[in-house]
Amino acid sequence: MRDVAGEAGGAVKVEAKGFRLYYGEFQALKGLDAAFPDKSITAIIGPSGCGKSTFLRSINRMNDLIEGVRVAGEIVYGGKNIYDPSVDLTWLRSRIGMVFQRPVAFPLSIYDNVACAPRVQGITKKSELDQIVERSLKGVGLWDDVKDDLRKPAGGLSLGNQQKLCIARAISTNPDVILLDEPASALDPMATLRLEDLMWELRENYCLVIVTHNMQQASRASDYTMFMLDGEIVEMGHTRQVFTNPRDPRTERYVTGKLV
Amino acid sequence: MTPSSGSGRVSGLDVARRPERKPGRLGMALVRASAFLTVAVLVFIIGYVLVRGARVLTPRFLLGFPEKMGREGGIYPSIVGTFVLTSLSVAIAAPLGIGTAVFLTEYTSEGLFSRIVRFGTESLAGIPSIIFGLFGFLFFVIRLGMGWSILSGSLTLAAMMLPTIVRTSEESLRSVPDIYRETAYALGASRWQTVTSVVLPSAVPGIVTGVILAMGRAVGETAAVIFTAGSSLRLPGSIFDPVRTLPVHFYILAREGISLENAYGTAAVLIIAVLLVDFAAYYTLHRVSKRRSVTGR
Numbered sequence: 001m002r003d004v005a006g007e008a009g010g011a012v013k014v015e016a017k018g019f020r021l022y023y024g025e026f027q028a029l030k031g032l033d034a035a036f037p038d039k040s041i042t043a044i045i046g047p048s049g050c051g052k053s054t055f056l057r058s059i060n061r062m063n064d065l066i067e068g069v070r071v072a073g074e075i076v077y078g079g080k081n082i083y084d085p086s087v088d089l090t091w092l093r094s095r096i097g098m099v100f101q102r103p104v105a106f107p108l109s110i111y112d113n114v115a116c117a118p119r120v121q122g123i124t125k126k127s128e129l130d131q132i133v134e135r136s137l138k139g140v141g142l143w144d145d146v147k148d149d150l151r152k153p154a155g156g157l158s159l160g161n162q163q164k165l166c167i168a169r170a171i172s173t174n175p176d177v178i179l180l181d182e183p184a185s186a187l188d189p190m191a192t193l194r195l196e197d198l199m200w201e202l203r204e205n206y207c208l209v210i211v212t213h214n215m216q217q218a219s220r221a222s223d224y225t226m227f228m229l230d231g232e233i234v235e236m237g238h239t240r241q242v243f244t245n246p247r248d249p250r251t252e253r254y255v256t257g258k259l260v
Numbered sequence: 261m262t263p264s265s266g267s268g269r270v271s272g273l274d275v276a277r278r279p280e281r282k283p284g285r286l287g288m289a290l291v292r293a294s295a296f297l298t299v300a301v302l303v304f305i306i307g308y309v310l311v312r313g314a315r316v317l318t319p320r321f322l323l324g325f326p327e328k329m330g331r332e333g334g335i336y337p338s339i340v341g342t343f344v345l346t347s348l349s350v351a352i353a354a355p356l357g358i359g360t361a362v363f364l365t366e367y368t369s370e371g372l373f374s375r376i377v378r379f380g381t382e383s384l385a386g387i388p389s390i391i392f393g394l395f396g397f398l399f400f401v402i403r404l405g406m407g408w409s410i411l412s413g414s415l416t417l418a419a420m421m422l423p424t425i426v427r428t429s430e431e432s433l434r435s436v437p438d439i440y441r442e443t444a445y446a447l448g449a450s451r452w453q454t455v456t457s458v459v460l461p462s463a464v465p466g467i468v469t470g471v472i473l474a475m476g477r478a479v480g481e482t483a484a485v486i487f488t489a490g491s492s493l494r495l496p497g498s499i500f501d502p503v504r505t506l507p508v509h510f511y512i513l514a515r516e517g518i519s520l521e522n523a524y525g526t527a528a529v530l531i532i533a534v535l536l537v538d539f540a541a542y543y544t545l546h547r548v549s550k551r552r553s554v555t556g557r
Contacts, residue, residue: 093448
C-alpha cells in the first residue's frame, strides 16, 4: 500500500502505521497501514460500520472525546506520532481540519463562524482576523456571495453554502490536511457537484481525506481510494484502478454494488 | 402492505373530516372557556390595580419622598431601593447559577456529585420565602453583622433565585446540539473555549429567560425582604443601607391602614415595572434569536 504514496503529487502528509483502535473490548480498527499524500484526495469507502469514520476521526484525535477508546500503533504527522503525549491538541487540530456530515454553522454571524477558529488559536487582532476571514471565504469561493452580509447569521445561508462556510472555517487556520466526513450527505445533487469542484480546487494546496457512502462521488472526486471492511483496509490504490480493476474480489463486489 | 396502509390512510382522513360531533364541540368549548378565564383573571387583576392606582400616579408620587409614613408624598426611595436590590441580586445569582449549570452540563457526567448538586438546587426551589427571610435575618443580618441592608437582602434574594436560574440555564445548555461542541473541539478549542465561544452564546436566549423569570420572583418578594433589607423610608446611600422595596411599602401601607390609595399606586408602579422588564426582555430576545437563527432567515 505504501507504493501509492511514492507516485503521488506530493510527499506523504499523514501515515498510519499498524494503527489499532478499541471501543472498550471491541476492536474497531485492526492494524491499519496507510499513507495520505499531499495535494491529493483520498476517498475512504466501505459499508456502514466498517470503521471508515472512526479511522478518519482518529487522524485528528476526535475519538479522544469518546469514553473507553484505546489506541495502539501510530499515526504520523509532521514526523511525530500524533498520539504522543507531547502533542498539543490545539496545534494538531489547527493543522488537520475537519468537516462534518451536516453543515455545522454556529448560531453566530458569517464572520464569527469563520473567525472563531483563528480566535481559538489566540489571534485577536481585528485586522488580522479580517484578513483571515476574507482569505478563507475566497478559498472556498464564497466571498463574492457574502462579503456584504458578513454580519448576518450564518443560518440564513443555503445548506450548500453553509457547508462551504464550514470548509472556510476549517482552512482558516492554514491546515495541511482536511478531513471530510461524508460532507455531501445533507446536500442536493447540484450542491454536491459544486462541493466536489471545490475539493478539486483545494487539492492544489491541501491533503484531503474524504469518507463517503457515495460510490460515484468517490470515483469522481478522488485520486486514491481506500476500501475498508470490518476494521481492515482491503485495498488502497489509484481510484481508477480500484474501480475498474480491483485486486481483491471483495472490493470488486463492493464497487459493483453486490456486497452490502 | 400497500393496500392496507393505503386504506388506513383513507380511514384516518375520514376521522379527521368529521370534527362536527358534539363531544368535540363540548371539549372545544371547555378548553376555550378555561383559556378565556385564565386571561380574564390576569387582565382583571392587572386592570383593577392599575385603575385604582392610576389616580395617584403623578410625577410627584414617583419622584417625591414619602411624608407621614407614606400617607402623603411619593415613593421615590422605594423605587430606587427596589431597583438596586433587584439588580444586585441578579448580579450575584446569575454568575453563580449559570456557572453551576455549565458545571453540571459541560464538566461532569451524571454521577453522585451532580445528582447531589441538582437535588440541592431543586430543594432550594421548594423552600417558602419566609424561611429564606428568617435564614437571611439570622445569618447575614445578625451573624455576619451586615444589618438590615441592601446587601443582606440581595444575598437572600440571590439564594432564592438560584434554583430557577440553574434549572433554566441547564435546560438551554442541554439543548445546544452536541455537534456544536464536537465542531469546536475539531477546531482545536479547549473545553473552556468551547463553552465560552460556542455553547454559551447558543444558549443565551434560554438563559436570559430564566434570569428574567427569577428576577420577576425576586422583585415582588416581600417576606424575605422585610426581614433582611428592612423597611426604612430613607433613600439608601450605599448597599449597606436599609431600604423599603415597593412590595414591602405597599404591604405596610395596606396592613397598617396608612393609605390604601397609595398602596394601590405603589402596586401599579410595581406591575408596570415588571411588565416593562418583561417586554424589554422579550423584545431583545426576539431580536437576538432572529439575528442568530440557525435554521432560517
